[in-house]
């Protein structure tokens with residue numbers, strides 16, 4: 001559905017996108033995960049024809065060069081910046097962007113109403129956007145791109161700087177779009193978002209893809225082991241045997257407290273349970289994309 | 304087309320949601336009209352009731368007729384007061400000057416001895432028989448008074464022209480005086496003499512009745528000429544006619560500034576990019592912007608036009624040509640708007656650069672002060688300002704009585720300048736985006 005081949009873009013001395021290649025299948029949700037300045041927004045801008053790449057090519061649903069207007073018809077883009085007219089009402093904003101995307105008459109009216117509902121802004125449809133809270137603006141910013149029901153969605157950090165309530169609403173919307181079979185590219189700094197939404201994730205830094213895979217594979221490849229801390233009712237009799245059956249390097253026993261690291265936390269817990277140990281508490285620190293990023297770059301995602 | 308209209312509609316909504324834009328686009332030009340319209344109001348309704356002292360040192364029939372003319376003028380409150388029953392108590396020169404010094408009156412008119420002796424004395428500039436003393440701080444009023452005096456003089460003269468015998472005697476003395484006058488060149492004296500010849504034969508040919516009625520019917524009716532009309536053949540009839548083109552220009556200029564700022568605002572807020580992401584070509588988007596600005600400008604012109612018609616009763620010579628002039632002016636400044644919007648990267652820098660350009664153009668183009676009060680070298684510079692051509696075209700439609708052919712020069716210049724600005728602006732916008 002989306003093909004990106006050897007894409008590159010520089011701004012003067014800064015190389016924002018450096019020989020980037022990936023492809024996204026129909027119906028897939030694809031994550032671009034990277035720190036500030038990684039080149040996520042630049043990539044999105046090239047994908048929607050706002051920027052001309054210095055090298056490489058893009059194809060959307062089989063059509064190349066998104067700078068041609070007709071290629072963009074199936075595209076919905078939620079920009080990272082709040083691209084809204086603060087001076088006019090939420091409804092007027094939606095009507096305008098609907099018009100731009102070719103909606104008119106009854107159809108426009110219905111879609112505007114539906115999108116207001118999706119954003120939870122039906123009550124406030126007549127208020128000026130400048131009077132909205134940050135979260136409300138984010139929600140409106142998102143639905144302004146959904147009016148024409150696009151097949152391909154490019155979401156550039158749609159949840160940046162919002163409260164948990166708005167974030168949940170936005171997530172629910174995206175999950176719904178996902179279940180409807182839309183093809184989505186989702187950029188974020190937030191590991192937990194990528195984990196929750198994305199089928200595959202590309203980890204980008206300095207405009208390059210460091211690795212690209214499913215979340216699960218990325219975690220097992222680069223995440224390192226999970227940390228398990230379990231309090232048992234009675235300490236195990238034979239620690240050595242237990243260490244062997246769990247296939248872990250070392251097992252630390254401190255009274256009734258067991259601590260160990262494992263790449264397969266679920267299997268280990270099952271094995272412990274089978275060995276007849278009774279748990280009082282269990283704490284599992286699984287690896288996450290944060291660790292993946294740390295291991296890939298030696299830096300934290302947000303510092 | 305419907306997309307372009309949608310763009311334009313949205314721009315209008317956004318523009319007029321901002322109260323300060325409403326001020327600049329409508330109220331400011333209106334205030335300009337009020338202010339300068341009042342300043343430049345001609346004889347019709349100038350500063351009302353100017354207090355003037357008349358000192359009649361001549362005391363002739365003619366000077367009395369002249370003073371009563373002045374009294375009849377509504378714009379003047381003439382001292383000393385007089386009505387049918389009580390004759391005026393004369394005021395002397397010293398007293399009159401003292402009153403000016405104290406600011407009790409605006410000016411004194413001093414009618415010197417010999418004023419009534421004949422018209423010859425009026426042309427003798429070395430010894431003026433009519434003098435004006437006015438408050439140095441009120442020079443506008445002094446100048447205005449001069450005009451009114453000339454008017455009264457002509458009117459009094461008109462009365463005398465009705466008296467054929469007086470006229471004949473007068474002309475005899477004029478001939479001899481012109482023959483004696485040393486400071487009058489040959490050509491000039493010939494002009495006067497041939498005028499007198501024509502006048503003489505006219506006086507011989509017509510009988511008394513025709514002569515008198517001809518004058519009454521306005522054939523030679525100098526008495527009714529107003530001062531402002533008398534200056535040149537083509538001049539506006541009243542203050543608001545002078546300032547109306549400027550008012551319209553300000554309306555257009557202000558909407559252009561507001562628009563240029565709105566473009567940079569859109570570029571910065573990302574809404575411009577968002578519109579560009581839509582499945583429409585860039586040429587559509589820029590056309591939409593241009594059209595929106597054009598429509599706004601014409602809307603503003605329409606509102607100001609209606610206001611000018613209803614409130615100030617401005618007479619428009621040709622409404623069709625006015626429409627043409629306004630359209631061409633709007634096109635020109637829409638082009639300028641495109642260019643201005645690319646002159647900076649922030650709202651402040653665009654507003655600053657735009658204001659600077661527009662103010663300079665307005666200043667040299669005669670939108671602040673009418674061109675005719677500027678020195679001639681400035682009037683020549685004004686040719687490079689499109690504002691001048693906009694005003695010129697509108698004046699052509701309002702009071703210069705231009706024909707369509709005469710409108711072509713200013714309108715052609717406006718359209719050409721507008722197209723150039725627009726092309727440059729679009730080029731720069733494209734460069735800025737890629």
Ligand SMILES: Nc1ncnc2c1ncn2[C@@H]1O[C@H](COP(=O)(O)OP(=O)(O)OP(=O)(O)O)[C@@H](O)[C@H]1O
Pocket residue numbers: 011014015016034035036037038039040041042043080189
């Ligand atoms: N118009 C531009 N002019 C110059 N440099 C730019 C421009 N746009 C982006 N850059 C640079 O390109 C690099 C990538 O920027 P980009 O916005 O793509 O990062 P990002 O991954 O979206 O970051 P963030 O998470 O902060 O949004 C940065 O170093 C940025 O400074």
Ligand SMILES: [Mg+2]
Pocket residue numbers: 040041042080156
């Ligand atoms: Mg970004």
